[in-house]
Amino acid sequence: MAAWFAPVPKLDNVSLIVHLWNRFNAMYPGKWTKEFTEEKSITGWLEGWAEAFVEDGLTPNDVATGLRACRRVYDWPPSLSEFMKLCRPFLIPENAFHDAVRGLAARKRGETGHWAHPAIYWATVRIGRHDMENCGYAVLRTRWESALSEELSRGTWEPVPAPVAALPAPDKTAVTAEQAERALKKLTSAAGAVIGDQGRDPKRGAKRILAEMGRKGGRRYSPTVVAMARRAIEQSNPGA
Numbered sequence: 001m002a003a004w005f006a007p008v009p010k011l012d013n014v015s016l017i018v019h020l021w022n023r024f025n026a027m028y029p030g031k032w033t034k035e036f037t038e039e040k041s042i043t044g045w046l047e048g049w050a051e052a053f054v055e056d057g058l059t060p061n062d063v064a065t066g067l068r069a070c071r072r073v074y075d076w077p078p079s080l081s082e083f084m085k086l087c088r089p090f091l092i093p094e095n096a097f098h099d100a101v102r103g104l105a106a107r108k109r110g111e112t113g114h115w116a117h118p119a120i121y122w123a124t125v126r127i128g129r130h131d132m133e134n135c136g137y138a139v140l141r142t143r144w145e146s147a148l149s150e151e152l153s154r155g156t157w158e159p160v161p162a163p164v165a166a167l168p169a170p171d172k173t174a175v176t177a178e179q180a181e182r183a184l185k186k187l188t189s190a191a192g193a194v195i196g197d198q199g200r201d202p203k204r205g206a207k208r209i210l211a212e213m214g215r216k217g218g219r220r221y222s223p224t225v226v227a228m229a230r231r232a233i234e235q236s237n238p239g240a
Helices: 016-027 039-056 060-073 080-087 093-108 118-127 129-134 137-152 177-190 204-214 223-236
Strands: none
Touching: 016 039, 016 060, 039 080, 060 080, 093 118, 093 129, 093 137, 118 129, 118 137, 129 137, 129 223, 204 223
16 A cells, blocks of 8 residues: 555655645545545545555556546546445456457457456456357346456456367367367366366366366356367267
């Protein structure tokens, strides 16, 4: 939180959080200062907002985005939650959903895609490609908002992995157990599964995925990943 209170030379040695307070005062003359009748109320605002910025990882650029949006959206000073949503419009659930759909389209082309925040990608993994591409926001709204909220609450995120080519359809090309296992290892790594001890149990990644799908509250994987896991186990045990 100290960074928000440190003097900034280009702001005449005013801290970032005090500069924000001054900007609100200029944007909402008469409306802003009436909310602060005592010095301690100003101090409480400065500390409370700076603490929230740190907890959510907001940057000065994010705050600048929020300020620009305030001029267009609010005639009265926004609350903390209202302002923070303006700082990161890409995390508004509907905006994030449409970004995710565009990201999936890019991955179909073999590109990583643009993901404004890793949580958007991992929320997409939870929902699954098929539903994301075919159901639409109106249908998935509740599921999507829940998945995105849960992923954002993690606080730290694995980076968005490079796309992994799916195995050919079985009616077109025969896939060996070894090929399936190699592809599965890439998929489980992309989905955040920790395989470890490679060589001891080549099916561990597949088992982990199926176990997570069967566990209440476990991570959700797309139908493609689940099918890949099942195929790897079946082909590793041809006599089972």
